[in-house]
Amino acid sequence: MVERRPAVVRRPPGRRARILAVAAARFHRDGYHRVSMAEIAAEVGITAPALYRHFRSKPELLLRAVESGLHAVCAATASGGAAELAEVALERREFGTLWQRDARLLPPGQRAVLRRQLRAAVRQSAGGQGESARWAVLSAYGSLSHHGVVLPRRRYLELLGGMRERLLAVREFDEPTAPVRPVPEGPVPTGAVPTGAGRRDALIAAATRLFHRRGFDNVSMEQLGAAVGIAGPSVYKHFGTKSALLAAVLDRGRERLRHEVLPALAAGPAPVAAFAEFAWRERDYLGVMLSETERLAPGGRRAAVDFRREFLRAWCAHASTPGEPSAETRVRVHAMVAVAIDTARSGARGPSAVAAYAAAALGGGG
Incomplete structure (x- = not known):
């Protein structure tokens, strides 16, 4: 008697790449917090449990989506070729938003690894010369993430190539800069605590610094209060929610x-x-x-x-x-x-x- 073995269920080739592409597009369009795993699965054409067989959690999916785009950008940047990075910018238009906005939600250790990879690619492309212009090229190409302008591909490549040439022609600057001051962790010294309208203004100023440097999700009301010398609950006298403070x-x-x-x-x-x-x-x-x-x-x-x-x-x-x-x-x-x-x-x-x-x-x- 021939023993029957259970059929092997094979996943379609390229499904993982398809999931990453859909996730990146949805995170870019709607923002990480407003996209569910079920929505991503439905767009891919699979069930949510099937999606979790590829990625154990939504944070892992975000990390892999960012990594996928970053690896393409780093490879094109390190190559130093004029056309490679422009091609990637057109193919991965969503990456600029993922890098600037959604990657901030990753744990600090993961973000640090990703930043080191990009810095290494920029250093390699600069070949010991000034790196500022190389970063500016990345910014210019990344701006494609912020609009949906449609042009013939050849014309797009010409425009991006012209930007690259102009940016690389800018001489390196050696002007003094004002160092970025760290946001104080401890209480504000006695006598420096603002009151009344000044306290509201101080909260807005502190929130601007903290939200930028740490990310909205990584800042608590207690930290906001401490930055201006008041207790966390006292912040609610001026702003009903942290979101209201962000709006201000x-x-x-x-x-x-x-x-x-x-x-x-x-x-x-x-x-x-x-x-x-x-x-x-x-x-x-x-x-x-x-x-x-x-x-x-x-x-x-x-x-x-x-x-x-x-x-x-x-x-x-x-x-x-x-x-x-x-x-x-x-x-x-x-x-x-x-x-x-x-x-x-x-x-x-x-x-x-x-x-x-x-x-x-x-x-x-x-």
């Missing part, structure tokens, strides 16, 4: 951006320099804007998106050149904004360098 941070930064930078577009001779100065001074706010806007309530998110569109429209009107398709202007403007913010947030160079790299990304005489 973004509202205040948005109004400063509206009143300090938009007028320079209409009347000033050097709007890129004005934005660079703002980005350098308000880099904590801009970091929170990039990474934490998705945590706002729906009304707050709409206000943030509406202002972002207003801001970008104003820049596109300023930067457009005769005969240039509006889609290409948008690509340049998004790259300029990304390069300015990322260069400022790094703290490695001062406002003059921020302006130089931003202007190179924008090109077009803007």
